[in-house]
Amino acid sequence: MFDILLSIREESESPLYLRIYKQIRERITCGSILGNTRLPSVKALQLQLNISKTPIETAYQMLSAEGFVYSKPRSGYYSVNMGSACSPGIDMPSDAGTLQSPEQPMLREYAIDFHPGSVDHDMFPIRTWKRMLNLALEDYSRSIGKSGDMMGEIGLRRALADYLRSSRGVACSPEQIVIGTGISSSMDLLAKLIDGIDHVAYEEPGFKQVRDQLLSHGYRLIPIPVDSESFQIQSLEDSKAHMVYVTPSHQFPTGRVMPYVERERLLHWANKGHAYIIEDDYDGEFRYFGKPIPSLQSIDRHGRVIYIGTFSKAFTPALRMNYMVLPQSFMSKLTKMSSGLSCPSRIEQWAMQAFIEQGHWYRHIRRMRNKYRRKHDQIIECIRAMFGDKVEITGHSAGLHIQITVRTELGANDLLMLAADKGVRVYDFRQMWMKPNDAGYPRIYLGFAGLSESDMDKGIRLLKEAWSDILI
Amino acid sequence: MFDILLSIREESESPLYLRIYKQIRERITCGSILGNTRLPSVKALQLQLNISKTPIETAYQMLSAEGFVYSKPRSGYYSVNMGSACSPGIDMPSDAGTLQSPEQPMLREYAIDFHPGSVDHDMFPIRTWKRMLNLALEDYSRSIGKSGDMMGEIGLRRALADYLRSSRGVACSPEQIVIGTGISSSMDLLAKLIDGIDHVAYEEPGFKQVRDQLLSHGYRLIPIPVDSESFQIQSLEDSKAHMVYVTPSHQFPTGRVMPYVERERLLHWANKGHAYIIEDDYDGEFRYFGKPIPSLQSIDRHGRVIYIGTFSKAFTPALRMNYMVLPQSFMSKLTKMSSGLSCPSRIEQWAMQAFIEQGHWYRHIRRMRNKYRRKHDQIIECIRAMFGDKVEITGHSAGLHIQITVRTELGANDLLMLAADKGVRVYDFRQMWMKPNDAGYPRIYLGFAGLSESDMDKGIRLLKEAWSDILI
Known part of the structure; x- marks a missing residue:
């Protein structure tokens, strides 16, 4: 176990979790914390800094999501080996995007379309x-x-x-x-x-x-x-x-x-x-x-x-x-x-x-980020409530679409057809593979930005109806 | 000499010159007037139709400009040999255009720019x-x-x-x-x-x-x-x-x-x-x-x-x-x-x-066509008045730029430099040739759409000043 002294009392407007995150990140990237070093536990830092658990947990989750630390079950967080170079003091980035055109012909009408390229039209200024x-x-x-x-x-x-x-x-x-x-x-x-x-x-x-x-x-x-x-x-x-x-x-x-x-x-x-x-x-x-x-x-x-x-x-x-x-x-x-x-x-x-x-x-970016965060949280919550462990959600916590892996013996195409029968469009993105790989359970993609909260809920509920008989 | 019976008395809203033009054109393209046939003179048609000379002259000029007839000096108009196929009855076309980007770096400031890609900004609705x-x-x-x-x-x-x-x-x-x-x-x-x-x-x-x-x-x-x-x-x-x-x-x-x-x-x-x-x-x-x-x-x-x-x-x-x-x-x-x-x-x-x-x-196209026709006529008139036979104007009567051939022993580049010294930008379009050909007098291009009438006049006058010493 490695002890780090964090100074979070400095004058700063940035939130507590961000200051903790930044300091640990900097020490890892500069090599002052060596690779594969066990980091202080949340509890230890909490005592050291005399703050609540939440900002520390958030900082560790960020560091983990971004690949600066990794966690070992029942052991705690470890630093990743960064090699030599010290990363420059970037003042935390935040944004951009690209035209993500749909699979073309929309031959049939869908009441609810989880199109990953659509955005929220109600929020357009x-x-x-x-x-x-x-x-x-x-x-x-x-x-x-x-x-x-x-x-x-x-x-x-x-x-x-x-x-x-x-x-x-x-x-x-x-x-x-x-x-x-x-x-x-x-x-x-x-x-x-x-x-x-x-x-x-x-x-x-x-x-x-x-x-x-x-x-x-x-x-x-x-x-x-x-x-x-x-x-x-x-x-x-x-x-x-x-x-x-x-x-x-x-x-x-x-x-x-x-x-x-x-x-x-x-x-x-x-x-x-x-x-x-x-x-x-x-x-x-x-x-x-x-x-x-x-x-x-x-x-x-x-x-x-x-x-x-x-x-x-x-x-x-x-x-x-x-x-x-x-x-x-x-x-x-x-x-x-x-x-x-x-x-x-x-x-x-x-x-x-x-x-x-x-x-x-x-202002627009801030508003949209809040809006999409709510939709993101809601779609995940809704899928979990509807499907439990029959569906695994990955690729979330960023962007405007999520990936779900559906426990079924059917293929992705069958899932799309069953959904379509209920008027719901979801995507298998098979064309995103040069050589489609059908091993494992089928993966389905859902964009959530273009749908209203109520349509999103309704869509997930309809997916549940469509797929209920074929889940294993 | 070939006699043609034109029926221009039909109920029609199209102008007289257009009806004459159309009928002759149709007969030429369908082969009912054979190739290289001498056509009735303006005078003869005037007597036959009992109308003024102007619409007949206009019709012949159109037919000539468009390659349906050709004129022999002191002899009159002859039909062009059209080959076999009868052209379908097209109801007179009229329009379109393409992005015509300038030669890039505008390194110096020009008071007057005869840019061929510019259009009239005052008329933009x-x-x-x-x-x-x-x-x-x-x-x-x-x-x-x-x-x-x-x-x-x-x-x-x-x-x-x-x-x-x-x-x-x-x-x-x-x-x-x-x-x-x-x-x-x-x-x-x-x-x-x-x-x-x-x-x-x-x-x-x-x-x-x-x-x-x-x-x-x-x-x-x-x-x-x-x-x-x-x-x-x-x-x-x-x-x-x-x-x-x-x-x-x-x-x-x-x-x-x-x-x-x-x-x-x-x-x-x-x-x-x-x-x-x-x-x-x-x-x-x-x-x-x-x-x-x-x-x-x-x-x-x-x-x-x-x-x-x-x-x-x-x-x-x-x-x-x-x-x-x-x-x-x-x-x-x-x-x-x-x-x-x-x-x-x-x-x-x-x-x-x-x-x-x-x-x-x-409506916009009509307005612009009238506006540009006036500018077109004015720039030609102005060049003729300023330069007389020292400059030959070609490539006119359509579009938004004209080509002039300047009688001088200098090259196009020299003409551009002299013009630039007076704050006037003209174009040599040398880059439009894959293998530039410097034989003959230099050709210069002037776009007239983007300039006001007074700037156009001023520009031509400044060109005259710039080039007066080098014309031959």
């Missing part, structure tokens, strides 16, 4: 957004006849650079940001910017839309297996890949959060081999438990990370606006080929700039 | 557009949480199909239309949709942005020389190309209008070789002299034409919205890969749908 659009049209009436900068309006890029720095720890100049129309436009642009790469690694399962894009650009794909437990980084290191696409904040679709130590190892791989990491932080704004892990971009010191974020999750997918933060080394090439870019409406970019500058964005 | 946006946000508030159809909102595609049918003769179902974010997104999509094509032919000079896109997708480019006089279709026929990109309504940048007979020959080439024609109708809305020639799409009977239009010229480049009409045969593949599309904001698509459905679009 219609009146404020109208005002921003009107303002944009008036303020920029003299610019409306010109096509503008295809990399995006510099004002919006400035506002975004500020936001990304303060909330995701992403360090970049406005010039490194390219505003795009979604993940497809970002992948198209990257394919044009990056030469000489044949093999691209890819999470298996992963975001099908991106996989299709990579294939259409002629890359050879190397699937790297990922599940709720692990991302097989060793097979990446053994591969020919010089680029990898990852969703570390909330792996799509499994919902796994990539632990800190894996992030460091991934960056190490990229540095060593002059490879690139595409970090798609598609729903990084939404974590319901503590604060997010630093983005890869924020701990990258060698310009190996391409960071992608979106307005589709935190604002609306109807806007079709996203952004990409490119390494400095891409700048000269980018400037030369900027006519091949796919850029969203200038009018909506001006509106978004005003929305951020006037503080509406930050 | 700010109040109406605000109303449409507000309406869209209200009417579709329940859809704002969903990402929607990546091919575009079906309502807008319906409205566009109607518009394209009535104004450009483009025959298509709404499902064939894909809404995109500009020419780049269209070319990216085509590269994904079309397999097995290595060689793509391309107008030389032509739209650099598209050429770059084609190159970035790995196509081998075959330049087909074009100037104000001819498009060397023979060299296309002799080439390995299975796809060609053309701007027949107003060739970019020379301003040439592709004559009807060449259009037929181009279609014949495509049919015979199962090749595709990409018809970029980027500023087809704007013809100041008579009515436009039918689009290639409208006379294509075998699904060989991909038609591209834009809102950038007729509405605003700030919207970054365009559309593509695909042949029916592309539909099944398109539906499968629709997640790789780059689609503009749904909110602005809903607004555009309302704008068209409520009739604002048609």
Whole structure:
């Protein structure tokens, strides 16, 4: 057992759990707490600090979720081996997102659709957004006849650079940001910017839309297996890949959060081999438990990370606006080929700039995070109440969808059909696998952001009815 | 001399010149007037029809500009040999456009910029557009949480199909239309949709942005020389190309209008070789002299034409919205890969749908056509007054830019520098050539849409000052 002296009495506005979390994290990442060291118990820290148990438990749960510590049953928490480098003092990141288009043809009507790409339409700030659009049209009436900068309006890029720095720890100049129309436009642009790469690694399962894009650009794909437990980084290191696409904040679709130590190892791989990491932080704004892990971009010191974020999750997918933060080394090439870019409406970019500058964005994110936290807690509670141990919930505590594993002898497709008969749409995401793996119980995905609380409850209840006879 | 009986007394709301034009055109295209037949003189028709000279002259000028007739000095008008097929009864087309991004870095400030991609900002219907946006946000508030159809909102595609049918003769179902974010997104999509094509032919000079896109997708480019006089279709026929990109309504940048007979020959080439024609109708809305020639799409009977239009010229480049009409045969593949599309904001698509459905679009086009016709006439008048025969104007009578050939021993670059010293920006479009050709006097391009009448005059006057010493 290792004793740590925490000084939590300092003048600080951040909550107690966060101060505890930060101090332990810092000592682990800097090596002042060595790897695999048993940490003080909750009770011990409680006595030492003379505070309640809750903030200490929260801090440990965060550290555990983010891979700084691990727990051994009936033994307590242990520090993870961080290797050498001391992580820079990031002031806790918090957000981003990407267009997550549905499986197309909606051939039948569903009363309740757990679509993972939908967001809450009731919370959309219609009146404020109208005002921003009107303002944009008036303020920029003299610019409306010109096509503008295809990399995006510099004002919006400035506002975004500020936001990304303060909330995701992403360090970049406005010039490194390219505003795009979604993940497809970002992948198209990257394919044009990056030469000489044949093999691209890819999470298996992963975001099908991106996989299709990579294939259409002629890359050879190397699937790297990922599940709720692990991302097989060793097979990446053994591969020919010089680029990898990852969703570390909330792996799509499994919902796994990539632990800190894996992030460091991934960056190490990229540095060593002059490879690139595409970090798609598609729903990084939404974590319901503590604060997010630093983005890869924020701990990258060698310009190996391409960071992608979106307005589709935190604002609306109807806007079709996203952004990409490119390494400095891409700048000269980018400037030369900027006519091949796919850029969203200038009018909506001006509106978004005003929305951020006037503080509406930050307020909106806070409101949405609270709202989605409630929905997240509610769907989990409801599933537990309805299904008990017949269904295992994973990939939660972040993002806008959860993964459930259903104890049944039927396949995922059967579950979808039974649900559809009750008018409920759920997703099997089989197409997210390059090589679908039918071993084990079927996994089903439920997005909860787009449904009202009552529809969500009703939907789960209908799922229970639909599946009650086939659960084992 | 051939006598034709025209019946212009029929009940019809279309203007006299149009009825004359249509009847002669129909007889030529159907072969009831054979090729190389001398047509009745203006005087003869005037006597026959008992009307004034003007509508007859206008009709002949239209027929001539569009390649149905040609004139021999001191002899009169002759019909062009149309070959066999009778063209379908198209009800006169009229419009479209494409994002025409400038040469990037605007390193210096120009008081007056003849940018060919700018449009008139004073005429932008700010109040109406605000109303449409507000309406869209209200009417579709329940859809704002969903990402929607990546091919575009079906309502807008319906409205566009109607518009394209009535104004450009483009025959298509709404499902064939894909809404995109500009020419780049269209070319990216085509590269994904079309397999097995290595060689793509391309107008030389032509739209650099598209050429770059084609190159970035790995196509081998075959330049087909074009100037104000001819498009060397023979060299296309002799080439390995299975796809060609053309701007027949107003060739970019020379301003040439592709004559009807060449259009037929181009279609014949495509049919015979199962090749595709990409018809970029980027500023087809704007013809100041008579009515436009039918689009290639409208006379294509075998699904060989991909038609591209834009809102950038007729509405605003700030919207970054365009559309593509695909042949029916592309539909099944398109539906499968629709997640790789780059689609503009749904909110602005809903607004555009309302704008068209409520009739604002048609009114706007009419207003803009009148406005630009005045600017077009004025810039030509002004150049003639200032430069006399020292400058030859070509590529006019359509679109939003003109080409001038300046009698000087200096090169285009010198002309640009001299103009810049006076604070005037003009364009040499050298980058529009794959292999710049410096033979002959330098060609300079002037866009007139984005400038006020007084700035336009001032700009031409400053050009005169800048170049007065070097004209020969």
